[in-house]
Amino acid sequence: MKAVSSSVRTAKTPAGCIEYTLERKKVKNINLRVRRDGTVYVSAPSRVPVREIESFIAAKCSYIKQAQEHFRSRTETAAKERRFAQGAAVMHLGRPMELCMVQSAAESVTAEGQRIVIALRDSSDLTRAERLYAKWLDGRCREVFTNLMREIYPQFAAMGVPFPQLKIRAMKARWGSCHYTKGMIVLNRYLIEAPLHCIAHVVAHEFCHFIYPNHSRDFYSLLDRVCPHWRSDKAELERLVVL
Template sequence: MIKGVFLDGTKIQYDLQYKNVKNINLRIKPDGTVHISANRRVSQKIIESFVLSKSEFIRKALEKYENTLAVPPKQYFAEDEICDVITKICEKVYPHFEKRGVEYPQIKFRRLVSRWGSCHPTKGILTFNINLMYAPIECIEYVVAHEFTHFLQANHSSRFYEELAVVCPDWKARRKRLKEISIR
């Protein structure tokens, strides 16, 4: 159900869904809709108070999406070729990890909502976002190196970034450029 609260004369509309959740959850979709999920036992007053407490976050997120939607991202690769591009980069990066005892992983491709890739070290699976077609090759190389590094370090500790720097010394610059691209 659509609800709304006023903040500084501006109405913030949100879609409220009651679910079996422990906390009040807030999500902002790329189209600018604000989604709130809450337990049925939470009063409307508490939900409105929650939305108002997150007003600065909501404002910034909506601004970000407004700017992102205004300029469509440049497409560097066709959708039917991005899988081959990523696979070739995986083959290029793999020898470094093979020396460290990493078996060649199963590579999967999907449209991911909130990340460029994921690694499941125990299953030996790397999943890459098809939307990497909107990223320049150096950013794709960074994502591949980043995900492969998770086979050596499952977390994002300082050791992880030391390992990543061996394969991708300029990872910080590449990551910065990648963050400028919206994947929504």
């Protein structure tokens, strides 16, 4: 579906002013969604007047505020869980792991059972330990994401898609993006916290954008074909990993 127009507006509601992004699209009804970052997105047919849209938002204001508070609380909880400390719990490929700093003449980071062991000369030097862990995690992201891209790619090679470049970034509002004109996929560093099948659905999603650089019906038809369980994978990912 091609957007006719997009604008950022503010609606007055019984719960106070609510800023929202309005997209005019070829849809039958007014649709409202609160995103994980707390922003409000509304799509509506071009024929529906703004006053009717804002009446709809006002009627949904309690739900909007509750959803925004829910996402804010989840984000704060995730930030606390990601604090770096001896014995802290971190998620890695869908499994809870314990950070363990140990003293050693040789520096290394290894995953051992339910622990991620960080060996360094001074086990109390959390700044150095965190740097070692971050470097190791970046390597794990590149290894895991690249392997998944190689597994999924043959389906798209048959459609004439060149194997894309991979970039990894820490992002707060999306799991990935496709720069189809540059032949590049960007994946969120936090995906490494999720099970492999959840990461795979994001990779498949971004590959589909090389064929359909939008979220049209054809795009979702292709995604259904290459990743039939993407809806449940997406729901699980959003339940397990908070951006």
